[in-house]
Amino acid sequence: MEDHNTPFYYHHPPPFVLSPPASETSSPSDSPSSTAVTSTLGFPEITKEHIDNCAFTSWHPRYRKHVPKTTIIHDVDPEFVTYLLSDGIFLPSEHRDAEWSSDSEWSDDESQNVSYAKPVESNADSDIDWDADEDEVSAGPTAVDPASAFPELHQKIKEVIDLYGAVTPKLNWSSPRDAQWITATNSLKCVTPGDIYLILKSSNFITHDLMHVYDDCISVPEQTRPDKVSLVLRKWIEFNPSMEFRVFVRDRHIIAISQRSEAFYSFLSPLKSRLSKLILSFFLDSTLKNSFPDPDFVFDVYIPKPESGRVWLIDINPFTPRTDSLSYTWPELLAISPTLRLDSPGPDQLWPEEPQFRLVSQDEGVHTFSTKPFSEHMVPSDVVEASVKGGGVGIAEFAKQWKEMLDKSETSADMRSDSQSRS
Known part of the structure; x- marks a missing residue:
């Protein structure tokens, strides 16, 4: 269940880098904590029914009076899911005042501007391509403005925010706690739709929900992704x-x-x-x-x-x-x-x-005090910058440039070594 850091991934790394959040279920599909470990340790068999029973939309109606005020937007548009899984982070133009959180040791600058997409026509007949590999799900070089790609959902989100003032987002199972470092408030507090899109797209836990939630379930070995996706918006509360x-x-x-x-x-x-x-x-x-x-x-x-x-x-x-x-x-x-x-x-x-x-304990508290929660999911600012660039310049281009720099560095080192040998 340990994650393996890599400098090349920012939004949706390959399955083996996912690690369990402090509040949700999340783990790589091929991690050691899979079916074999489950049976070895004596866990009950993992069924699709059990995973579905733990979805917020399943249990919330039964225990509503014990849950903080929450609005559920059921069965979100397929375009929204595709947007969440696409490369890069493009926010609606109305979010133009947003900034990256500077509360991160990975960032060299005080703040970094987010890229804003130009409105494009959405394909109302498009479906989620669940058969595509995770690294094949991409928005392509064209920036998609959420306000025009899924306008009804965008409007519903605005209405809920107007009702509550601020919200905490999550999907069926996980909340994006691993990505709260990227927000201006360094928390899950969202006051605009752009805040929600930013934190959901930046979360490994959300990607896990969308791509691998049924991994290891014995009853549906072929199914790893949910049939329906809901967006849960809970009224923001400053928890102690x-x-x-x-x-x-x-x-x-x-x-x-x-x-x-x-x-x-x-x-x-x-x-x-x-x-x-x-x-x-x-x-x-x-x-x-x-x-x-x-x-x-x-x-x-x-x-x-x-x-x-x-x-x-x-x-x-x-x-x-x-x-x-x-x-x-x-x-x-x-x-x-x-x-x-x-x-x-x-x-x-x-x-x-x-x-x-x-x-x-006091000793444990001292040990963890210097470590930021979910710090393994933070990345260098260069990667963030690469992930939000449009025009086809993204993670793939960043990886290419990084490899060229490494090759050039190795070549220079070899030349210095040869020169020293001759002298």
């Missing part, structure tokens, strides 16, 4: 990262809870028991325990204020190696017997036993 937690469920029992953030927070330890009880109560009161279709799953929650008792359901993830186990290892989680965890009060209305609950 210390209050985000991931909960692991096995046989409809909570077996473990993990802090989501990699930072150390000294005030969390005294709250541990209180937080555990809140999550356990939510698990029962929301009917999540018995109403979710699968007995094994992973869900994420946010607790704004422990004293208020309110718990928000943020996401539901598959119980598979592709889901980040955070403070645990998957072998540790699979070794926990669900029968040892008690999810309901005893006769005295006290919790007889709480599930394992891991927080980041």
Whole structure:
């Protein structure tokens, strides 16, 4: 599940560079954490039904009252999916004031201008070519203006933003957390359609959803891509990262809870028991325990204020190696017997036993403090510049120029070596 960095890819690298996000499922189709590892570790078999049950559009209607305000745009245009998978980043002209985030050690400049596409006519009869290889899906040399390529969707997005003020985007499963470094706010906050297009197109996790979401499913070995794609726009909320937690469920029992953030927070330890009880109560009161279709799953929650008792359901993830186990290892989680965890009060209305609950220790927090989240997905500014250039100048051209520079460097080194030998 480790990623392998490469200097040539920015938008949609080949499958082997994808790595699991902290909140979603994401992994390469040919990574070690595939079917063989799943069966070896003792995971339940991965089915298409389980993956579909964890799609936001599947579970949101059932638990709507426990989820922050959200608007779902169902079955987006095929042109939108093609746009997301195409090379380069072209934003609508109305987004002309946007800038690349300068909060990145990879950028040499204070900010970098984004390329803006000229409007072109969209092909209303076009379909998504799901049979094409990932590196063959390309917009070509012509820049596509989203406002004209899929005008109805573009207008719907504007209306939702007008309603909420700002939104956080995601597709059926993943949110583009790995690409938030590229935004002006260094967050998932989007205030224009261009913000949404920029962050979705820049995300490896989104590409995984579109290209490899059914990898390793036993029931559909030939299908790796979703039949329908929906755009989920949640009202922007400034989350306190210390209050985000991931909960692991096995046989409809909570077996473990993990802090989501990699930072150390000294005030969390005294709250541990209180937080555990809140999550356990939510698990029962929301009917999540018995109403979710699968007995094994992973869900994420946010607790704004422990004293208020309110718990928000943020996401539901598959119980598979592709889901980040955070403070645990998957072998540790699979070794926990669900029968040892008690999810309901005893006769005295006290919790007889709480599930394992891991927080980041002070030493771990110091270790991760200097590392930016998802830094493996950031790239040198030259690559970003190459990816947004139109007129056919993109990643392929950048790779060619890079190879020419390397060849020239090697030639110069050989000439110096020969000269020194003769002298």
